[in-house]
Amino acid sequence: MKVLVAVKRVVDYNVKVRAKADGTDVDLNNVKMSINPFCEIAVEEAVRLKEAGIATEVIAVSVGNKSCQEQIRTALALGADRGIQVETEGAVEPLVVAKLLKAVVDKEQPQLVILGKQSIDGDNNQTGQMLGALANMGQGTFASKIIVEGDKVNVIREIDGGLQTVSLNLPAIVTSDLRLNEPRYASLPNIMKAKKKPLDVYTPDDLGVAVTSHITQIKVEAPAERKAGIKVKDVEELVDKLKNEAKIIS
Amino acid sequence: MSTLVIAEHDNNSLKVSTLNAVAAAQVMGGEIDILVAGANCGAVATAAAAVPGIGKVLVADNAVYEHQLAENVSLLIAEVAAGYDNILAPATPNCKNFLPRVAALLDVAQISDITSVESADTFQRPIYAGNVIATVQSSDAKKVITVRTTAFDGVAAEGGSAVIEALDAVHDAGTSSFVGEEVVVSERPELTAASVVISGGRGMQNGENFKLLDGIADKLGAAIGASRAAVDAGFVPNDMQVGQTGKIVAPDLYIAVGISGAIQHLAGMKDSKVIVAINKDEDAPIFQVADYGLVADLFDALPELEAQL
Numbered sequence: 046m047k048v049l050v051a052v053k054r055v056v057d058y059n060v061k062v063r064a065k066a067d068g069t070d071v072d073l074n075n076v077k078m079s080i081n082p083f084c085e086i087a088v089e090e091a092v093r094l095k096e097a098g099i100a101t102e103v104i105a106v107s108v109g110n111k112s113c114q115e116q117i118r119t120a121l122a123l124g125a126d127r128g129i130q131v132e133t134e135g136a137v138e139p140l141v142v143a144k145l146l147k148a149v150v151d152k153e154q155p156q157l158v159i160l161g162k163q164s165i166d167g168d169n170n171q172t173g174q175m176l177g178a179l180a181n182m183g184q185g186t187f188a189s190k191i192i193v194e195g196d197k198v199n200v201i202r203e204i205d206g207g208l209q210t211v212s213l214n215l216p217a218i219v220t221s222d223l224r225l226n227e228p229r230y231a232s233l234p235n236i237m238k239a240k241k242k243p244l245d246v247y248t249p250d251d252l253g254v255a256v257t258s259h260i261t262q263i264k265v266e267a268p269a270e271r272k273a274g275i276k277v278k279d280v281e282e283l284v285d286k287l288k289n290e291a292k293i294i295s
Numbered sequence: 296m297s298t299l300v301i302a303e304h305d306n307n308s309l310k311v312s313t314l315n316a317v318a319a320a321q322v323m324g325g326e327i328d329i330l331v332a333g334a335n336c337g338a339v340a341t342a343a344a345a346v347p348g349i350g351k352v353l354v355a356d357n358a359v360y361e362h363q364l365a366e367n368v369s370l371l372i373a374e375v376a377a378g379y380d381n382i383l384a385p386a387t388p389n390c391k392n393f394l395p396r397v398a399a400l401l402d403v404a405q406i407s408d409i410t411s412v413e414s415a416d417t418f419q420r421p422i423y424a425g426n427v428i429a430t431v432q433s434s435d436a437k438k439v440i441t442v443r444t445t446a447f448d449g450v451a452a453e454g455g456s457a458v459i460e461a462l463d464a465v466h467d468a469g470t471s472s473f474v475g476e477e478v479v480v481s482e483r484p485e486l487t488a489a490s491v492v493i494s495g496g497r498g499m500q501n502g503e504n505f506k507l508l509d510g511i512a513d514k515l516g517a518a519i520g521a522s523r524a525a526v527d528a529g530f531v532p533n534d535m536q537v538g539q540t541g542k543i544v545a546p547d548l549y550i551a552v553g554i555s556g557a558i559q560h561l562a563g564m565k566d567s568k569v570i571v572a573i574n575k576d577e578d579a580p581i582f583q584v585a586d587y588g589l590v591a592d593l594f595d596a597l598p599e600l601e602a603q604l
Binding site: 061083162170178203223259267268271287294 | 430532
């Protein structure tokens with residue numbers, strides 16, 4: 046079966062992002078960009094399905110400007126077979142990303158689509174679910190385990206207080222949580238090989254999707270700073286402060 | 296203006312996160328109804344009807360909604376949404392699962408995790424792990440919103456007497472089914488509702504050592520959490536994770552033990568009223584947000600703390 050995996054180019058998770066002085070947007074000048082960590086987990090899972098003989102082809106798709114080809118190449122180096130870039134400019138809202146992915150799904154007819162549960166820039170946690178609704182597919186969000194059996198996939202999901210297992214008819218959508226797997230490092234030969242793998246580019250027009258905007262970002266600002274408090278010298282002083290100064294315990 | 300709040304529940308009880316979402320709805324103004332989708336969830340409907348200021352409680356009580364499968368519940372909510380300007384739900388794992396489907400079915404954006412209502416169409420929400428707060432304006436006629444529960448004090452649970460109205464709509468998408476659930480039943484309060492939280496990080500060294508937190512948690516009536524590093528290392532399960540991609544908490548007292556204070560952990564707890572950090576590295580970033588910092592080996596400090604409480 047064919048597996049489609051979506052990847053997003055985001056600010057590297059080690060970067061502490063700041064608002065620009067004029068408050069119009071975050072400052073992304075000269076900031077290290079990477080594949081979104083949850084997307085990396087999604088790619089790893091797709092590649093493992095291929096290694097297990099369940100997936101026959103893994104396609105990595107990204108929506109963004111030309112630079113997101115870097116993240117597609119990363120996915121290809123991790124083991125995806127070919128890439129698709131949907132060329133867009135500027136910020137694209139999750140609903141539009143979901144519509145573009147839906148068009149790619151219609152074209153490629155994958156049995157399984159794996160996405161990260163959220164991207165660490167917008168923190169929206171929407172795209173996978175929206176794609177599920179648009180494609181009328183079942184979804185296993187926040188997945189910690191995927192078991193493909195015949196024409197169904199069982200997904201073990203992280204929920205409040207524990208785990209839930211759902212059974213989905215294929216084709217289906219899965220979004221990855223942290224514990225789904227631990228992604229491998231791409232080897233140098235694989236990075237070289239990835240450069241030669243096919244990568245198709247489509248525009249939203251090619252896919253028949255209008256890029257609309259439903260949300261305007263009016264301003265961005267730093268959150269209220271929390272001031273550092275004091276250091277206490279021992280446990281006794283700590284307990285005393287909590288009881289008599291903060292009056293938080295009795 | 297009218298708002299539909301989606302109830303968070305387990306078919307037996309109404310979760311307090313619903314009351315936080317109602318609080319956000321009140322800031323937006325206008326009439327507020329609550330939707331309860333479940334099976335044998337009469338007790339939840341009764342509890343929702345007791346929330347002050349609610350017009351109607353709509354109850355879809357059917358086996359297809361028993362486990363609130365996203366595929367089925369989203370079809371129901373999208374249908375009911377026709378009569379409302381705003382659809383609000385608490386940003387719990389459960390509601391995060393189905394609400395974006397509702398937005399897509401309605402062809403509108405979802406605004407996730409709002410922390411403030413600026414006006415009927417303008418909201419604040421944290422992005423980049425809370426390092427930046429964005430003010431966003433929606434141009435959609437119908438707004439689909441999840442509410443960060445820690446940012447809105449919950450409304451009272453008692454005192455109201457809303458009308459309960461049964462919905463007959465049965466939506467079974469037929470694409471998914473529930474297989475099973477493994478939920479750890481704990482005597483401790485839920486992480487997101489606890490007034491005291493004690494969390495362990497990589498400094499705990501292994502899962503076994505998390506028992507050192509038990510005695511303190513018992514004495515303080517605290518919930519136990521963990522940093523992503525501790526979850527990554529396999530010490531404890533993911534549902535204990537406090538942080539950007541885990542639970543967001545804002546208790547009266549948060550005790551961080553052996554946690555360095557990575558950006559993504561701070562995103563989940565920095566709105567706590569009082570923060571205590573215990574770490575042997577005096578340069579750990581957690582001390583920059585802690586009200587009380589104790590530079591000590593946690594294996595000495597924890598037994599001592601338990602004894603002195």
